[in-house]
Amino acid sequence: MEPVIVIGAGLAGSEAAWQLARRGIPVTLREMKPQKMTPAHHSPSFGELVCSNSLRSDQLENAVGLLKEELRRCGSLIMACADAHRVEAGGALAVDRHAFSEAITEKIRSHPKITVVEGEVTDLPAEGQVIVASGPLTSDPLAEAIARRYPQNGYLHFFDAAAPLVTFDSVDMESAWFASRYDRGTPDYINCPMTEEEYQSFWEALTTAQEAEVHGFEDAGVFEGCMPVEVMARRGRDTLCYGPLKPVGLKDPKTGREPSAVVQLRKDNAQGTIYNIVGFQTHLKWPEQKRVFSMIPALRNAEYVRYGVMHRNTFLDSPRLLNRYFRVRTEPRIRFAGQVTGVEGYVESTASGCLAALELARELEGKSPIDFPRETAMGALALYISDPSVVNFQPMNVNFGLIPPLGYRVKGKRNKNAELSKRALEALGQLDLE
Numbered sequence: 001m002e003p004v005i006v007i008g009a010g011l012a013g014s015e016a017a018w019q020l021a022r023r024g025i026p027v028t029l030r031e032m033k034p035q036k037m038t039p040a041h042h043s044p045s046f047g048e049l050v051c052s053n054s055l056r057s058d059q060l061e062n063a064v065g066l067l068k069e070e071l072r073r074c075g076s077l078i079m080a081c082a083d084a085h086r087v088e089a090g091g092a093l094a095v096d097r098h099a100f101s102e103a104i105t106e107k108i109r110s111h112p113k114i115t116v117v118e119g120e121v122t123d124l125p126a127e128g129q130v131i132v133a134s135g136p137l138t139s140d141p142l143a144e145a146i147a148r149r150y151p152q153n154g155y156l157h158f159f160d161a162a163a164p165l166v167t168f169d170s171v172d173m174e175s176a177w178f179a180s181r182y183d184r185g186t187p188d189y190i191n192c193p194m195t196e197e198e199y200q201s202f203w204e205a206l207t208t209a210q211e212a213e214v215h216g217f218e219d220a221g222v223f224e225g226c227m228p229v230e231v232m233a234r235r236g237r238d239t240l241c242y243g244p245l246k247p248v249g250l251k252d253p254k255t256g257r258e259p260s261a262v263v264q265l266r267k268d269n270a271q272g273t274i275y276n277i278v279g280f281q282t283h284l285k286w287p288e289q290k291r292v293f294s295m296i297p298a299l300r301n302a303e304y305v306r307y308g309v310m311h312r313n314t315f316l317d318s319p320r321l322l323n324r325y326f327r328v329r330t331e332p333r334i335r336f337a338g339q340v341t342g343v344e345g346y347v348e349s350t351a352s353g354c355l356a357a358l359e360l361a362r363e364l365e366g367k368s369p370i371d372f373p374r375e376t377a378m379g380a381l382a383l384y385i386s387d388p389s390v391v392n393f394q395p396m397n398v399n400f401g402l403i404p405p406l407g408y409r410v411k412g413k414r415n416k417n418a419e420l421s422k423r424a425l426e427a428l429g430q431l432d433l434e
C-alpha cells in the first residue's frame with residue numbers, strides 16, 4: 001500500500017499519523033521543523049503547544065471535556081500523552097509541555113509504519129492520499145500553493161497571541177498565595193493580588209504601553225478566546241476584573257478579603273519551576289511587558305522564560321471547501337485537518353486529525369465512512385466546519401451550542417450539560433471505531 005502523506009507533525013498531524021499507523025496503514029509524515037520554524041514554534045519535538053499548556057476543562061459538564069473523552073475512546077495518542085504528563089490545574093487538563101511533546105515524538109518516531117521526512121513542503125503532493133495539517137502558521141510557499149489550488153476558498157485570517165512564562169523562583173510569594181477559586185480542588189494556582197490603587201496604575205500603564213508592530217492588526221481581527229490583555233483592557237477600566245483578573249472566590253489569606261483584582265499563574269511544567277500568566281496573551285513590546293507586568297506586586301522581579309508574542313493565524317473557508325470527513329469536495333484524495341480547517345484550539349485540532357484519519361483508514365480498508373452524529377462533539381465540529389449555509393465562517397471552539405438540545409427539560413446548566421455528554425458518549429458507543 002502506498003503511504004499516506006501527512007503534512008505537519010503538530011497536534012492534528014501527529015494524531016492523524018498515529019490513527020492511520022495503528023490500523024496498519026503506512027504513513028509518511030512530513031515536518032519542516034527543525035530546519036524551518038514558524039514564528040510560534042521553538043522546539044524540534046512534535047505536538048508542540050505554541051501558547052498555553054492547558055488543554056482546558058477535563059469535566060464532562062464542559063464541551064471540551066466531552067471532546068477529550070470522545071478522543072480517549074477513539075484511542076487518541078495526543079490524549080494518552082496528555083493524561084500521562086498532566087500537571088495539577090484544578091478541573092482543567094494542563095500538561096508539562098516538554099514531556100508531553102517528547103512522548104508524542106517518541107511514539108511517532110518509533111512506530112514501524114511511520115516514516116518521518118524532515119523539510120518544508122512547498123506544494124501539495126501531485127498524487128496519493130494526503131492529509132494537510134500544517135496549522136495556523138502554515139509556511140508561506142505551501143499556503144500560497146493551497147490558495148492557488150482552491151482560489152475560492154483561500155485563506156482567511158485573524159491574529160492570535162501567546163502569554164508570557166515566568167520562573168517560580170522569581171515570583172514574590174510574600175505577595176501571593178496558592179489556591180484554586182472557591183478553594184475547589186487542589187490549590188494549584190498562584191494568586192497575585194492587587195489593591196484598588198495598584199490595579200488603577202496597572203490598568204493605565206497597560207492601556208498606554210507600546211505594542212509591537214503587527215501589520216494589518218486591528219481589534220476586529222482578534223479571536224475573542226485569545227485576545228491580548230491590552231486589547232481587553234482598552235474595552236473599559238473594569239473589563240479585566242470580569243475576565244482574567246476576576247477576584248471572585250479568591251480570598252487573600254492575609255486580609256481575609258477578596259482583593260480588587262487577582263492575576264493567576266498556572267504551573268507550566270511538572271517540576272513547577274515555570275508558570276504562565278493566565279490570560280496574559282499580549283503583543284506589547286518585550287521591555288514594555290517587563291515594565292507593565294512588574295507593577296503586579298508579586299511579579300515585580302519576575303524573570304521571563306518567554307515573552308508573549310502575537311501571530312497571524314490562518315484558516316480555510318472550509319464550509320465551501322470541505323465535507324464532514326474533512327475532505328476536499330472537488331479533490332477527495334486531499335484532506336485538511338487541524339486549526340487550518342477553522343476548528344479552534346488544541347483539542348479541537350486533535351479531534352479533526354483523528355476524524356480525518358479514521359475516515360481515510362476506512363476508505364483504504366474498503367469500508368463506508370462513519371458518520372459521527374451531531375450529538376457527539378466530534379460530529380458537531382465536523383458538521384460545523386462543513387456546513388455550506390454558514391456565512392462569514394469564523395474559527396470555533398467546541399461548545400454545547402453546536403450540539404442539538406436534549407428535547408426534554410433538565411434543571412441546572414451543569415446537569416443539562418452532563419446529560420448532553422452522556423447522550424454523546426452513548427451515541428459514540430454505537431459507532432464501529434475500529
Ligand SMILES: Cc1cc2nc3c(=O)[nH]c(=O)nc-3n(C[C@H](O)[C@H](O)[C@H](O)COP(=O)(O)OP(=O)(O)OC[C@H]3O[C@@H](n4cnc5c(N)ncnc54)[C@H](O)[C@@H]3O)c2cc1C
Pocket residue numbers: 007008009010011012013030031032033037038040041047048049050051052053119120121122133134135136137138139142160161162226309310311312313337338339340344345346347349350
Ligand atoms: C500564537 C498562537 C497561540 C495559540 N494559543 C493557543 C492556546 O493557548 N490554546 C489553544 O487551545 N490553542 C491555541 N492556538 C490555536 C491552535 O490550537 C494551535 O495553533 C494548535 O497547535 C493547532 O494545531 P495544528 O495541528 O493544526 O497545528 P500546529 O500544532 O501548528 O502544527 C502544524 C505543524 O506543521 C508544520 N508545518 C507548517 N508548514 C509546513 C510546511 N510547509 N511543511 C512541513 N511542515 C509544516 C509546523 O512546523 C507544525 O509543526 C494558538 C495558535 C497560535 C497561532
